[in-house]
Amino acid sequence: MRDIFPWTFAVLMIAIGPDSVIAQQIADHPAYIGSDACTDCHAEEAEAWAGSHHQLAWTAPDGDHILGDFSGDTAAPGELQSRFLTGPTGPAIETEGPDGQLATFAVAGVVGIAPLQQYLLETEPGRLQSSDLVWDVEGKRWYDLYPDQDLPAGDGLHWTGPYKNWNGRCAECHATGFEKNYDASTKTYASTQSEIGVGCEACHGPGAAHREWALANGSYDPAQWQHLSETGLTMDFNAGAEAEIQQCAGCHSRREAFAQGNPLPGTPFHDAYRLSPLRPGQYHADGQIRDEVYVYGSFLQSKMYANGVACTDCHNPHTAERVAEGNAVCTQCHSPTGNDRFPSLRPALYDDPSHHFHESGSEGAQCKSCHMIERVYMGIDGRRDHSFRVPRPDLTAETDAPNACNDCHQEKSATWAAKAIAQWYPDSPHRGPHFSQVIAPARQNPVGQIEGLIGIVEHEDLPGIVRASALDLLAEVATPEIAERMIPGLSDPDPLVRAAAIPLQRAAGQTDILSRIVDLLSDPVKSVRIAAAREFLALRVAHMPDSYTRALNSAMTEWQRALYSNADFPEIQMVLAGIGLTTRNMPAALEAFGEAVEMDPQLVQAWTMMVRIHAALGDREAALDTVNRAIAANPEDVSLGLMRADIKG
Template identity: 55%
Template sequence: MKFVLALILTFFASAAHADEPPAYIGSAQCATCHAPEAEAWKGSDHGLAWTLPSDQTVVADFDGTTFSGNGTAVQFSKDDAGYHAKVTEMDGSVKDYNVHSVIGIRPLQQFLFETAPGKLQSFDVVWDVDKKEWYHLYPDSVLPPRDGLHWTGPYKNWNARCAECHATGFEKNYDPKTRSYQSTQAEIGVGCEACHGPGSAHRDWAADRKPITLPGLDAYGFTMPTRGGAEKWVQQCAGCHSRREAFGDGNPLPGTPYHDAYRLSLLTPELYHSDGQILQEDYEYGSFLQSKMYAKGVSCVNCHDPHEAKLKAEGNAVCVQCHSPAGNPEFPSLPLKEFDNAAHHFHKEGSAGAECKNCHMVEQTYMVTDERADHSFRIPRPDLSAQTGAPDACTTCHKDQNPEWAAKQIEAWYPDSTHRGPHFGTTFAQARRNPQGALASLLALAKDQDQADLVRATALYLMQSAADEETADQTSVLLADDSPLVRASAVRLQRAAQPPVRVQNLIGLTSDPVALVRMAAAQELIAPGAILPPKMAAALRGAFDEWRRSLGNRLDFPETHLVLGGMALVMRNYQAGLAGFREAVTLDPQRVEAWSMIVRLEQALNGDEAARQAVGQALQANPGTPELLSMQIELQGGSGMPPAP
């Protein structure tokens, strides 16, 4: 299917570029002066995040090994030309692939195949480094090749979904007209410049040691200030170590403030338990923002060596750097006492229960074999499990017991604890069941400055489905909150306000200093109507253009075209709306919500026969789907359907 090309090309016209940043020079040049750091880095998970296949980088066995399961059969081989996989799909199709490149080194190793020129896909059959065997990443799934979640589908596309965090200086360069990629990167793998920024100006500094005075660079020539402070470095790490939506076409320049480059995922039911514990992979940042450690100024590099990408010490030793009678002068609020003993953890020394992380950083296993620790550093609260439905640390190990037993045990150990008070998790659990009934509690959480900003923003998000004019009014004060996360979430609630009030409350935020907030405001002011003074109108156009460019960088995402289709309907451009939904199902035929809109729009624009053809196409891609079957019955019976919005 073709785009309405004139609309697309106009809508996503390129913006003028700012002054060119320094050039990337490659980690090899950095190593000439920074040999110890380079030596630590080259064998790290960062250095091996994406590599070309060779005897040094491939740990999987390609010597005639096979895998069969999940509707897929694979034969792996190696010869002088490289590494290969012969893949037989469940529909009987057979294709030979060359291994283009390698992802990671431990505890599993994945491989990329080039399925079209420039288009890389991550294969779902991967190598378990410890067990030394092939396995399928999704053992419970059997997907045909046309399914969007199949390894050849849009959600496993390396260029769009993964490369920016496995490469340095990456640019996706997707062409929506041809649905093709011409991606580039300065260096595959997470090189020195992925964190510090392009190195050419720093190389100039090294020649004469004269401070650099160019805009956007520190005195040493870096876009990410060498002495940037804890918060800047946390945000730099978070660019990849978070669940988020990127605004740009590839890597933002290191040093770019997080909320100018990404929309962070909130504590939604799809990603987190109601008390904020990790459910799906969150890549640490969303957890860490909830922690008291983050609130006190702890950063990633307090615990992790940034070049080796390993903990600075093994086991409990990494924690007692600070949590000990000696403490750490950087964090004066720490209690100076012994924690690494049985008087604190009540477990046998040297046992799993004596390890700090097993109580305070419970691990979840993803990708079958990859254990990830929850970085919210929480105090175990089994007393809340009955209300929140969330797991607790104690019964993660003591599987023969229940949370009630664990709660009694902890109360016996700590009868005077101050850590058993109210928790946002009980309110979030109620809100997930009954948003209307939880509105007052959610509002209180959103206004509670003692809560983490991510928690406050999530409280506002959970209010959306039950919001009314009073809700919009009560939360309008948060449009001026110090936190961009809170401001952006409060913007969405203004949807419930009367249009003149909404415009009055939001128009100033189109000039907010943070891109996340400006774009959120633009989205809520998209509907035509208000006549604004020239200065305000210009600010709105600027924010809208910024959001437009952000969407233009994600035209290879099916979900982007759902947004574009919905936006076109708001603007009463029904043909453009239809084009948007059509492109969504071209990229992912399983987007039933897009098919439903296509059927309704075809009926409204082109009549019942066009709608019947559309629902037939939808059912061919999604056989047996109740919603689509119901629409088909309505069309066959001639009773008609409710009109499209």
């Protein structure tokens, strides 16, 4: 045993340079060989993949891929009249640059094929930004993704800002073998990838060992590699539905990544990402999609997921299309014959007016219209909710969550829709209590819903993402008694629940929280280990056994790497600044807050904290200079003006 001062780990996390944590330590793996190397043996799959949304997720800016009109016409949207040109080096966009001046940027990459196409512009060597001016493929027009927002140069949400950066925000899901390679010391990118577009190896893993295995010439040595499938790949699609779903979820989810690029295919989701819970603004109180959350979070709520339905039951992964047209996707299982794979599903006639009460062939008779609400993102791109829920218009007034009935019947009330469904299904088992009746009011006042939230957490039949979201709300109002009652969550089978249960223990005393969470530093899932490591920042531990010290060191290092992997994100700089405050390392906190406002000058919270730190340190001049810079970036913010007046005295 030895003395442990955990705050020294936190100081180290901020103080050491990024060079110490650039590369995540992973086992050696085979080399990437490119999709072209796969076509001779996998001709049918390669033909299906060719021209798919996966292949064309990111392409070169040449005539074969660009669909937009670059003839020189002026774009209609916005006060700034951008132009789309074809210059000596190819297509280009003349628009407002990062300094607010009109400039011409060559198109450096093409994103997608339908229903819209975006274009990547290089604002400095290696830094790719996605333009807000995009091409409507069907409407054959240019349009602004954010027509109602005034986003001048210097705003964090300007197309040249950190939130529109391609290298950090988007590229890993549009490329194969991508590495961001952000250097925090120079604030530059040197990103690389095996190939642009979602190729074969993006899902199956690097193919060099698999090729050796397939050649069967004696060159393949399985002992050379660790954790490969029998055919020499890092991802084994024969491992079951859960492994497949987690592989797809890496890109089809709203999450925070732990590394600077693609994890090796086959890496469990929660070892590579932290999934967003059902947060306000992203999800409605009942779990329906609100913002763009990319499928996984909604699918986890479904009975289909709970019963082992996999992505490939409905989608062809090579064409990226559904396996059948219209209701035929659903009637693979939802039919009088049922499906032997899912014995709990009641065989019945679903694709019939006796079930959907709409004219056959009409929009209302489509399964997706009632069970997969559609929301439009990026102006024209409709995405479907994958929670496959039964419409609940009877809850709309109580929870403010939308319902599928009024999506179509907008002229009618939710009460009207609820009465219609009650007439169709007078004895429905789907109209009982719902977690949204607790989540909705708890979002406004969790104190008034403590017992209800605890009930959600303790209801083990509810989806893990729902229970974890209830724990998030409970953490805001936790008491020692609540923390003790939620101890079982720390050993829950679902890593989402375990990770969410950890912050709740802050309400316990130092001794209790240490004894309750120390074992989670060695949890088999990285997202849980990192959640446990975060809690040690505020703990003052005199002694720990060496085994726990090693576990703490390891978990802290994992968290450190995750933070520095996303050091180009303003929100991560805010986390680093918070670590500085917690550990009383004010220079580190000031540095991180400063990085955050340099990236996003509209982060008033960061400016405010910098001013307060300078004032607390007795540096009135620095405080005044900081608040003046904050007001220059945010001239309409009243709170900053009041703060300046207070400093001047």
